[in-house]
Amino acid sequence: MTIARVLDRLYLLCGYLSAFFLAMIAVLTLAQIICRQLAFPLETSELSGFCLAASTFFGLSHTLVKGEHVRVSLFEGLSSAALRRTLEMWCCAIGALVAAFATYNVALFARDSHTFGDLSPGLMAVPMWIPQGTLVLGLGMLTIAFLHQLVRLMAGRMPQYLDKTTVLED
């Protein structure tokens, strides 16, 4: 299996993880509603918050390659394909840079939580580095996805986030 195939599988896996954590928000909220009816208090809103964070950040790379992150498309109708390619490379480079910056710093942040043994404020007292770790993984995959698109562009191929009808060759 080529590296590209492995990456595509990874993005899809991240997409499924994102979907799983989204469904978990609903399951946890439902559990809370049912327990309240049975007069058995269960507080899951904090865990729901962690699931939301995990869902959002695991979804980043998958959403990127599906072309669903919003951007302004002033140059969509640009006639020069060469200029458009250069612009796309610039966008991916900035994306990779910002994502790498965020990954590195959130990783340091999560490491500090681990070192100081930070616990979540709720009754569950979850070690904070666990939910924070999902951000690191998701942002790391986003960095990889941006670099992957950049490499594709440099090799003269289309980035995965543009639809097939876009022409980047003259």
Added chain:
Amino acid sequence: MDPVMGASVLMIVLLFVLLASGVWIAVALVAAGAAVFFFYAPVDPGQIIASTIWDASWSWALTALPLFIWMGEILSRSGLSANLFGGLAPWLRRWPGGLLHVNVIGCGVMAAVAGSSAVTCATVGRMSIPELRKRGYNQSMMVGSLAGAGTFGLLIPPSIIMIVYGVLAQQSVARLFIAGILPGLMLIALYSSYIALWALTHGKEAVAQVDPPMSFVEKLRRSRDLLPVLLLIVAIIASIYGGLATPTEAATIGILGALGLALWNRSLTWAMFMDSLLSAARISCMIAFIISSAACLSVAVGFADIPRALANWVQGIGLSTYGLLFVLTILFLLVGCVLEGISILVLSSSVVLPMIVAAGIDPLWFGIYAVIVIECAQITPPVGFNLIIIKSMTGMGIWQITRAALPFLGLLLFAIVLITVFPEIVTFLPDLMSN
């Protein structure tokens, strides 16, 4: 240069260059935030951006967002959109203006389910335009009512854009939902009255083929897929209004209801379930990511003291509340040329919200106001998102569509004037709720 000025210039130039060159909005927001920190704040940008991203990504109020999106994704795959026209048409057949009202009511229903006016406009238009054409409706009214109606529905709960505003402005999402009801209904009434008046005064142009009459039972049969959706939306609103459920809980019940509905009309399959879940995950990921990124810029802008300086400046030049609102309206209309509703709200929040609070404007009222203005921007020439969507569906020219949408844009602006002069239209229901 004075540091506040310097930071403002840096932020504006960076945002402009990055956004205009096509960099993803969320990425541009983090980059601009980091740059402002790096040059103008005495703290390590990496550390504060990491903690800001984390704090903004697990807020409990935001958990309602993916759930309502998922509910909408299930409903729109369960045959709702296919039955929207068939289900509404028999009821509206005899109204003056006839099936043109399907655009208005259909968008009202669809928008409660879909997240954005662009999606609403496209979904309703895909069904109603061919049907209306077949019956010989006036082209300009058909397109105008669609362009206009695609926008106001975002006021009707459960509305994604309201959740986003609630999280950004730290306002209760439940109260925002309730605040949107009266303005939303008011706009439906305005639009439908305009269509009816037009039909009554334009005898010849308004003539269209009328569908044969139908018995009451037959009408009910036609809308059997639509009525449960309406009931579901009403139940959600009622449970939030009555304080029985938080928006997150109401959304969870909404998902169960949507799944039950899909099971009942046999559209629920494993593939459909996964498809709706993955699609919801992508949409909510996109929105939540720009919200976390906007938090970075917000904190940076706060550190650089820009909101306070701006608020002082506004006070200094003696801009009245109405003057401020006017300036903001122009600003939103301009940004609306290139951006979709939620992005406009998130992008402007870091600077605009502190100004609103400083000017003593009720943030709850401003939320409704901002949503209407931003939706105006989607049908304002020369470039509006909804105009482009209708252009691709009908093949009409952009100016032709703009002209057709103009009366409806006028009604939106009229509604803005109304809620400004009578803020009670917005605040009446939420005020009842707190007592």
